[in-house]
Amino acid sequence: MEYRDKLVLAPMVRVGTLPFRLLAAEYGADITYGEEIIDHKLLKCERRINDVVGSTDIVEKGTENVVFRTCKEERNRVVFQMGTSDPLRALAAAQIVCKDVAAIDINMGCPKSFSISGGMGAALLAKPDLIHDILTTLKRNLDTPVTCKIRLLKSSQDTIELARRIEKTGVSALAVHGRRVADRPRDPAKWNEIAEVVAALSIPVIANGDVFEYEDFHHITSVTAASSVMVARGALWNASVFSPKGKIPWEDVKREYVRKSILWDNDIKSTKQTLKEMIMHYSCLEFPEGKAVIRSETLADIALLYGEEKYYKFVNENRLLFGGSR
Numbered sequence: 232m233e234y235r236d237k238l239v240l241a242p243m244v245r246v247g248t249l250p251f252r253l254l255a256a257e258y259g260a261d262i263t264y265g266e267e268i269i270d271h272k273l274l275k276c277e278r279r280i281n282d283v284v285g286s287t288d289i290v291e292k293g294t295e296n297v298v299f300r301t302c303k304e305e306r307n308r309v310v311f312q313m314g315t316s317d318p319l320r321a322l323a324a325a326q327i328v329c330k331d332v333a334a335i336d337i338n339m340g341c342p343k344s345f346s347i348s349g350g351m352g353a354a355l356l357a358k359p360d361l362i363h364d365i366l367t368t369l370k371r372n373l374d375t376p377v378t379c380k381i382r383l384l385k386s387s388q389d390t391i392e393l394a395r396r397i398e399k400t401g402v403s404a405l406a407v408h409g410r411r412v413a414d415r416p417r418d419p420a421k422w423n424e425i426a427e428v429v430a431a432l433s434i435p436v437i438a439n440g441d442v443f444e445y446e447d448f449h450h451i452t453s454v455t456a457a458s459s460v461m462v463a464r465g466a467l468w469n470a471s472v473f474s475p476k477g478k479i480p481w482e483d484v485k486r487e488y489v490r491k492s493i494l495w496d497n498d499i500k501s502t503k504q505t506l507k508e509m510i511m512h513y514s515c516l517e518f519p520e521g522k523a524v525i526r527s528e529t530l531a532d533i534a535l536l537y538g539e540e541k542y543y544k545f546v547n548e549n550r551l552l553f554g555g556s557r
């Protein structure tokens with residue numbers, strides 16, 4: 232996997248499932264991260280080929296609960312992001328998915344109490360020895376590229392020291408979210424501190440934070456000298472941010488997202504959450520559209536809401552035709 236000059240869709244819980252990743256790629260994202268999945272959850276899963284949808288599914292054993300869905304089309308650009316606090320558990324979990332993805336990434340930035348209390352996400356930032364063990368265990372035992380995503384530490388010097396230690400493990404790239412653990416999303420990302428990490432390392436650094444327009448890709452690269460750029464909210468609100476031709480109206484992106492959700496039989500909770508995030512940004516969940524999304528229980532409800540009933544019927548009547556050809 233090449234990490235230079237790439238536009239990257241950031242990992243986003245509930246949002247970064249297959250339809251959203253394919254949508255971002257269609258507009259121009261080169262690398263697309265999946266949502267974070269915890270190793271414990273993955274270890275309860277098995278890999279299944281889904282001929283009906285045309286996907287490869289990681290499914291909770293004994294259930295039909297799809298934890299991760301991917302397809303051949305994205306094999307060379309999809310990054311599986313994992314939450315972990317243990318090297319051997321991370322390895323066992325990674326082995327379940329590594330043949331179907333382009334890279335495995337470890338989340339070292341999540342500030343949520345669920346992650347921290349499990350010793351995962353940003354909790355790892357205070358444990359450089361554990362970071363080292365997790366990354367070297369994965370590196371030594373997998374053929375798949377391994378990366379990680381961190382936040383800034385209290386001082387630039389601390390961040391640089393940790394980044395250097397991470398580089399020594401042999402990871403293929405390091406994504407740096409330019410905020411500290413205690414920062415809020417509205418606090419400006421510190422591109423200057425990402426620049427200091429870039430200057431201290433020789434592996435590719437992926438700069439992340441506050442990219443909302445196509446022009447920002449150039450802007451953040453010129454400030455940080457990072458190899459690649461990662462976007463979360465800018466893409467969530469309008470995935471066509473990756474398009475060099477400029478953004479298209481968000482309603483059009485939303486419609487395409489709905490169609491892709493139907494085509495890939497996306498988890499309804501993921502589709503609802505993604506639509507809610509878009510609506511919250513541009514409109515209001517209290518308006519009729521928002522209320523109707525909240526009320527929806529199935530993809531058929533969503534199809535009806537967005538006038539895609541015919542497409543829904545067509546896809547579901549021809550599933551085997553679609554799935555088999557993928």
Ligand SMILES: Cc1cc2nc3c(=O)[nH]c(=O)nc-3n(C[C@H](O)[C@H](O)[C@H](O)COP(=O)(O)O)c2cc1C
Nearest residue numbers: 241242243244266267338408440441442462463464
């Ligand atoms: C809805 C949402 C879900 C997120 N989920 C994850 C995640 O699963 N893993 C992760 O490392 N970061 C996650 N993040 C953080 C983003 O990947 C990114 O680091 C952060 O939003 C800063 O980028 P931005 O300024 O482009 O939004 C999430 C962010 C959002 C908005």
